[in-house]
Amino acid sequence: MRYDLAKIAGKLAIPITKMGSGGGTSFPGALFFKVGGEEALKELSGELDIGSIIVTGTNGKTTTTTLLIELFSNDLEIRRSYESNTINAITTGLLKGEGDLGIFEYGIRDIKHGIPDTVQRLIDPIGVVYTTISREHTQVAGVKNPFNKYLEAKTLLTKNMKRGVIITNADDPRTANIGLNKDSDVKINYFGIADESVHDIFEDVTVECPQCGAQLEYSHRFMNHRGIYKCPDCGLERPPLNVYLKKIEFNDKNWILDIEGNLFNYTVNDNVSFNVRLTVPQFGFHNVYNTLASITAYATFTPYPERIESTVSKVFNNLDMSFIPPGRFEVVDVNGKKVGLGQGDNGDAAKINGMFMNQYIDGPLEFIYTTPDVDEEEIFEDHLEAIRALHPAHLIVVPGRESIGIAEHYYNQIKEEFNSTFYPLSYEKMEERIDKLCELAENSKYDYVIMTGCGEEQAMWENIKQKLIR
Ligand SMILES: [Zn+2]
Structure with a gap:
């Protein structure tokens, strides 16, 4: 009885939710669970x-x-x-x-x-x-x-x-x-x-x-x-x-x-x-x-x-x-340049992206790096290994998450090692951050550009992709 009720409630909720590409909205499921509980889900x-x-x-x-x-x-x-x-x-x-x-x-x-x-x-x-x-x-x-x-x-x-x-x-x-x-x-x-x-x-x-x-x-x-x-x-x-x-x-x-x-x-x-x-x-x-x-x-x-x-x-x-899912890394042509861009939230993902980009690199590379947030030093260290492996001729550091302060702190740790520039772009003004990142890739004087690091896959990376290549 409780199971039937839960099922009716959950099914009724389906049409009123906007379905994402994966159909993965959680509201009908949450409602079903609330009405029916664990036993209903088992059933x-x-x-x-x-x-x-x-x-x-x-x-x-x-x-x-x-x-x-x-x-x-x-x-x-x-x-x-x-x-x-x-x-x-x-x-x-x-x-x-x-x-x-x-x-x-x-x-x-x-x-x-x-x-x-x-x-x-x-x-x-x-x-x-x-x-x-x-x-x-x-x-x-x-x-x-x-x-x-x-x-x-x-x-x-x-x-x-x-x-x-x-x-x-x-x-x-x-x-x-x-x-x-x-x-x-x-x-x-x-x-x-x-x-x-x-x-x-x-x-x-x-x-x-x-x-x-x-x-x-x-x-x-x-x-x-x-x-x-x-x-x-x-x-x-x-x-x-x-x-x-x-x-x-x-x-x-x-x-x-x-x-x-x-x-x-x-x-x-x-x-x-x-x-x-x-x-x-x-x-x-x-x-x-x-x-x-x-x-x-x-x-x-x-x-x-x-x-x-x-x-x-x-x-x-x-x-x-x-x-490839939205926001994930791909290599595309932008103004005659090879630009690899997409999410690289963890060290393994950034390395994967670096390895992918490496197939295409045949000249000096610019690396546009979006940093992790506060208390994510381990991610920064892993990212650094990915950056080092690609030997960028120029490195641009931009906050990938909320804190500009920590992004600058990460930048200070690597600015001596690379020819580099820091852009303190704010999280609150996400539109501006996205526009600037697009501009940096479009106007880069390098033939090979990789842009990766932290940032929400859809809110940031897919937006950048839409602006730059779609
Ligand atoms: Zn062992």
């Missing part, structure tokens, strides 16, 4: 004959979810929510759609704001996809959020899972370790890169073993902390790959990816194998990981494993750059 999740897949991680969530939805759309009707990170958004997605499979993006910043164990209990997912885990905002709602707590929150999403499959990045020791600790309870499908011609451009950072805390030893680095690693103390090492990039070929106009897979399919309860050769845009190595994550999740749950090769080929051979 709603249980309506799906197949079940739900949740995508989480620090970077790559939205892109992976988007690609996964694209793949499954060839097979069946799905309920979905992406670009929104709350349980209420997932609930809205469950209420809105029809179909027996749910695909939901879920972001977890810390335990207090994310309730990952509650989400697991109520949604009872058959699949959880981990893209990658790295240091992001160390401050959430004014409280310091240490990395080990953040990692613990991510782990809680699968800790009590008793059925289904965890799809996880084997090249990332943190996400790999989540799988290794759960392989007696559920099946684990690992994805990663097997082509060692892929390597990054950064100084090697030290990475702690997520199992015992010792310093990991890497024999190869693909991208930042993703690589081939082993712990000298506890023996943790990269698990064998179920789905992997066997070979990548870089061409002027596109990339060719050879991907092979041999993994457990949950729906047919059997192992399946496939191999595909895909021609994709030059979309950056981070999107190779997003491609692998989405293909692995798809191959794990599709009820039509015989069609994996044809469906994957169809989706990826027809991909253009429009699959």
Whole structure:
């Protein structure tokens, strides 16, 4: 009775909310939850004959979810929510759609704001996809959020899972370790890169073993902390790959990816194998990981494993750059210059952007850097590694968040190291900040410009993109 009431209330609320691109508004879900409570949400999740897949991680969530939805759309009707990170958004997605499979993006910043164990209990997912885990905002709602707590929150999403499959990045020791600790309870499908011609451009950072805390030893680095690693103390090492990039070929106009897979399919309860050769845009190595994550999740749950090769080929051979979510990094032509621009909120994202831009750089580069806020020194330090790796001929520093004072403080720490300029643009006058950032990119005297760092993806970056390139 209470469940029916909640469902009616939630469904009635759907048309009166403005749907964003991801359909991820949270109001109907919040109303449903308020009327029906936890039990009602459990019942709603249980309506799906197949079940739900949740995508989480620090970077790559939205892109992976988007690609996964694209793949499954060839097979069946799905309920979905992406670009929104709350349980209420997932609930809205469950209420809105029809179909027996749910695909939901879920972001977890810390335990207090994310309730990952509650989400697991109520949604009872058959699949959880981990893209990658790295240091992001160390401050959430004014409280310091240490990395080990953040990692613990991510782990809680699968800790009590008793059925289904965890799809996880084997090249990332943190996400790999989540799988290794759960392989007696559920099946684990690992994805990663097997082509060692892929390597990054950064100084090697030290990475702690997520199992015992010792310093990991890497024999190869693909991208930042993703690589081939082993712990000298506890023996943790990269698990064998179920789905992997066997070979990548870089061409002027596109990339060719050879991907092979041999993994457990949950729906047919059997192992399946496939191999595909895909021609994709030059979309950056981070999107190779997003491609692998989405293909692995798809191959794990599709009820039509015989069609994996044809469906994957169809989706990826027809991909253009429009699959990139709003505000995210892309490289575009502006007045004959190559300008890379978009969000790089955490150190890993800024490095990913730097690596992406690096494919295009063939001359002196100007770096327009938007800083983090107060109490985010760790992010600043990570950003600095990304800036250093690109050796900019000129550096422009602009506040990316609210505090101008802290932006100037960060600038003072690096102004001697680079030929640099500081622009104290205010947060309150966001329009002016956006206009100035556009002007700086448009009028840059350099042929290669990268503009990245902190700033809200839609409010700032997508606005800049709209003004500059659309
Ligand atoms: Zn260890």
